Amino acid sequence: MQARAVLAVAAHPDDEVLMAGATLARHAAEGARVDILFVADGGSARFAAPDAPGAAEAIAAREEAARAAARILGARPPRFLRFPDNRLDSAALLDIVKAIEAVVAESEPETVYTHFEGDLNIDHAIVGRAVRTACRPTPGRGVRRLYAGETLSASEWGGGPRFRPTRFVGCDAAGALATKIAALRAYGDEIPPAPHPRSLEAVEALARSRGAEAGLDHAEAFEIIREIDA
Ligand SMILES: [Zn+2]
Structure with missing residues (x-):
């Protein structure tokens, strides 16, 4: 794992948690500083507009759940860019990139996790693209490892190339995987009953399935976008 500073950028x-909860918990347990950045507000899509009655309360509740989940993972309090939920395609990509770049410059992560660009969800695809741009390896930038993770109900439903993992991070059922499940529970009623994805x-x-692909009991899987050993 070997990272002093880790950043997860999620839509x-x-x-x-779905993408990398167990991996972030492992990083934190190994002493890394773990930051989490959310790009969209995560609540306003259920309302006619981001400023509709009730939207602000829904967004605040979601952010409170995110803070609780971050504590469980061992991460620092998350940051929120609050672009409009499920409407990231209404924002200029450059504005999203610049906002992410500012957090990357401040957080100075060596390792970054973000979305698989082939996800069905438009926000995921845009965030994946924006993070790839924000973490481009020009001289003086410190991001050494960039990975794309899969999100159930988005990665398997995209119509393009399938998610093809090339990195597997093992997680014990009683350890990092249990921490991931506990962090998911912090989101309460967002977690639907089986057989929902x-x-x-x-x-x-x-x-279990990703673990079996790598000869492990359980694992999270990632596509390697870039690894640099200077
Ligand atoms: Zn999402």
């Missing part, structure tokens, strides 16, 4: 609260049963089944 919505709960994506960070974001049910706890599906999360455990995916961890």
Whole structure:
């Protein structure tokens, strides 16, 4: 694992746990500083507009759940860019890139996790693209490892190339995987019952399946976008 500073950039609260919750917990347990950044507000899509009655309360509740999940993972309090939920395609990509770049410059991560660009969800695809741009390896930048993770109910439903993992991070059922499940539970009613793809049963089944691909009991899987050993 070997990283002093790690950043996960997710579109919505709960994506960070689904994508990399066990891996972030392992980083934190090994002493890394773990930061989490959310790009979209994670609540306003259920309302006619981001400023509709009730939207602000829904967004605040989601952010409170995200703070609780971050504590469980051992991460620092998350940051929120609050671009409009499921409407990232209404924002200029450059604005999203610049906002992410500012957090990367401040957080100075060596290792970054973000979305697989082939996800069905438009916000995930845009965040994946924006993070790839924000972490481009020009001289003086410190991001050495960039990975794309899969999100149940988004990665398997995209119509393009399938998610093809090239890095596997083992997670013990009683250790990092249990921490991931506990962090997911912090999101409360966002976790639907089986056989929904974001049910706890599906999360455990995916961890079991990815583990089996790598000769491990359970694992999270990532596509390697870039690794640099200077
Ligand atoms: Zn999402």
